[in-house]
Amino acid sequence: MIDVQSQKDQRGISIQKVGIKDLNWPIVVMDRENKTQTTIAKITAAAELKGDIRGTHMSRFIEAIDELKVVGPKEIEKLLDRIKEKLLSDRAYIRFDFPYFINKRTPVTGTLSPLKVDCYFEAEKDQKFDLKVGVVVPVHTLCPCSKEISEYGAHNQRAYVTIEVRMKKFMWIEELVEIAEASASCPLYSILKRPDEKWVTERAYQNPRFVEDLLREVVLKIKEDGRIKWYKVFVESIESIHNHNAFAYIEGEITK
Numbered sequence: 118m119i120d121v122q123s124q125k126d127q128r129g130i131s132i133q134k135v136g137i138k139d140l141n142w143p144i145v146v147m148d149r150e151n152k153t154q155t156t157i158a159k160i161t162a163a164a165e166l167k168g169d170i171r172g173t174h175m176s177r178f179i180e181a182i183d184e185l186k187v188v189g190p191k192e193i194e195k196l197l198d199r200i201k202e203k204l205l206s207d208r209a210y211i212r213f214d215f216p217y218f219i220n221k222r223t224p225v226t227g228t229l230s231p232l233k234v235d236c237y238f239e240a241e242k243d244q245k246f247d248l249k250v251g252v253v254v255p256v257h258t259l260c261p262c263s264k265e266i267s268e269y270g271a272h273n274q275r276a277y278v279t280i281e282v283r284m285k286k287f288m289w290i291e292e293l294v295e296i297a298e299a300s301a302s303c304p305l306y307s308i309l310k311r312p313d314e315k316w317v318t319e320r321a322y323q324n325p326r327f328v329e330d331l332l333r334e335v336v337l338k339i340k341e342d343g344r345i346k347w348y349k350v351f352v353e354s355i356e357s358i359h360n361h362n363a364f365a366y367i368e369g370e371i372t373k
């Protein structure tokens with residue numbers, strides 16, 4: 118059968134990334150409490166294509182992904198090596214976007230329920246392997262200004278903390294989530310019974326946070342951790358008294 122993709126291309130234009138996008142695929146990721154967790158990822162995979170070849174071989178990306186067992190740092194690097202090998206390419210790229218569930222106990226009644234956190238792994242390999250891990254953590258913030266100026270009450274809302282890191286040493290997804298939650302006015306829980314609801318309401322009132330406060334608290338904890346070499350933190354507050362959102366962003370390198 119004729120292999121059109123492998124034909125010579127005369128245009129001499131190499132392509133930085135060509136591949137597949139939005140592949141929904143079951144994956145198994147590492148879970149601190151239960152060893153592993155099965156979830157569904159949306160995957161983008163790509164490779165560099167040399168200027169004298171007509172097309173890439175799309176089916177080979179999926180064949181390479183299909184060999185994955187657990188999606189951890191070592192396995193992602195091996196997957197990129199497989200993609201480079203199967204596609205005769207010098208550079209490969211992969212991104213997994215997936216929901217991850219963390220079982221959390223409420224502070225007063227101890228009710229257990231899963232909290233969904235959107236996560237991603239983004240990796241690239243030429244000679245060197247580069248991996249970024251991201252979490253998008255929903256939290257609760259209460260406005261310090263509103264608390265100060267009002268005779269009673271304070272406006273409060275859900276906010277999302279995106280933490281993206283390059284690590285020197287392995288960290289659990291759960292640990293990144295805990296950094297975000299400990300920096301907020303209060304964490305979120307999927308089930309809250311009334312005694313828990315009273316607790317989170319009062320806890321947030323005692324812990325007011327601007328979007329800037331939350332961002333700075335996260336960055337301080339990242340710098341103290343010792344296992345992170347690069348970070349990007351983005352906080353977005355879904356404002357309850359405005360019809361727009363507030364955000365704050367920092368990106369930085371940790372050299373020592």
Ligand SMILES: Nc1nc2c(ncn2[C@@H]2O[C@H](COP(=O)(O)OP(=O)(O)OP(=O)(O)O)[C@@H](O)[C@H]2O)c(=O)[nH]1
Nearest residue numbers: 119120121122123135171172173174175176177178
């Ligand atoms: N390169 C390329 N392939 C595409 C595109 N759109 C669809 N395809 C299809 O992707 C399919 C899989 O391609 P290949 O991996 O080369 O399939 P194959 O030749 O059976 O597999 P190998 O024998 O491993 O090369 C082919 O049927 C292509 O037609 C496109 O825009 N570019």
